[in-house]
Amino acid sequence: MKKKIVLLIVTLGLVGGAYFLYKYLYKDHREISNEEAAVELAAADLKQMFVDNDAQEILNKTVIVNGTITGIEGQTITLDEAVQSALLITENAGNEGDIVAVKGRCIGYDDLFEIVKLDQSTIIPTK
Amino acid sequence: MKKIIYIFTFLILTFSSYGQEKYSTKTGSITFEASVPSFEEVKAVHSNVGSILKSSTGEFAALALVKGFRFKLALMEEHFNENYMDSSEFPKAVVKGVLQDFDISEVEEQGKDYLLKGSITIHGVTRSLEEIVTVSSNADGLNVSSEFVLNPEDFNIDIPKIVANKIADEVNITAVFTLSKSDL
Known part of the structure; x- marks a missing residue:
């Protein structure tokens, strides 16, 4: 059970990190x-x-x-x-x-x- | 009496501008590309480059405001301006020179090549420039175009190691100016 929670947190962290990295690299032009x-x-x-x-x-x-x-x-x-x-x-x-x-x-x-x-x-x- | 003065003024103006013919545009374009295959495209376009050609002497000048280069990616544009070109400190890129043996009567629709000898200033560094420039005529004036290669190193532009493999060492420049006769 504990293992599962750790795994879940790590996965969420990775997805979140990837999302913010993507947002940073491909941010929008100024409007x-x-x-x-x-x-x-x-x-x-x-x-x-x-x-x-x-x-x-x-x-x-x-x-x-x-x-x-x-x-x-x-x-x-x-x-x-x-x-x-x-x-x-x-x-x-x-x-x-x-x-x-x-x-x-x-x-x-x-x-x-x-x-x-x-x-x-x-x-x-x-x- | 007034009439005579007008006529004289007119004559003086006509003759003083004779042989001083200028062709110009404020909307010339410069594209540069330093892409490396399989990485994000490193390419920018500037479509508001000013340029003047004095047809009597072949003197040519072009000025691009560095901040006007537009990239597909906003972050790349930001890095280009802030980290590589320092465009707040050095806002202009300038080419000045003379088209060797330029004679406007020789220029035809299909274009003729001339050697442009002069200087190029980028990032506050001025270097000599010798490139082939093609000049052709159109209904409204002249087309001036050129393609050449520059090295960022020559202009004290440091590309950090971490991105060096994603940016080509040689930058391909394509410039196209559609000049029309002006009375500047």
Whole structure:
């Protein structure tokens, strides 16, 4: 009887361990669209942060950026020629001239084009 | 009088941009793969790479923000950024160079190979780069593509022994840029 209980506990332990290991190794990607934004600001202000000082603290953070669409290329929209967002869904992405708010993950500053880049972005409905 | 000024401004602008033609994209793609058979695929795709080609001189530059590489597994992506590439400290990977003997009038639809001589910066380490790049024309501009191999060691990227057998020593890079004429 005692043996059986020990065996049961060991088995449960192994299964549980395997489960947590699996969960760790194959954990899900971040869901940027469901995360709370660390900061909300205008496109030009976000760019200015990178121009002034590297703005390392904002890398990899979820941000909400407000601005006017000044360019559309592939799956991306550019706001005020300062921030380029790669959208997850391009449906209803809007047209040039539209004022929008975009939530995305800030991946850094591209000094070739002098723009800040976001990925995994979604357009959030303006209130 | 105003008209004359306008015409002059127009002429100056036209001529100053002549021969300065630039082709660019902000949505170029780079894929790298360092998979070892029978282990989890080590592969990532970046589809927002910026790139510029100056057609008069053949000068070429591409910049990828390292955090934009997407892996199938979230944990692999995290390790790539935090342990190997230190992407918060070194957020950019840059290629700069000149396509040797580049002449836009020679570029055709089926593509022509050029030698790109320049430098590549990854993980804060800059090394010289000489790779073959294929340039072809399309309706809107130019396609620039290249395939080459890099060694993580060359860029001070340490791969811990415990995972070393799951990651190939040589990393295959594939880059594709669809450039359109721009007035940058």
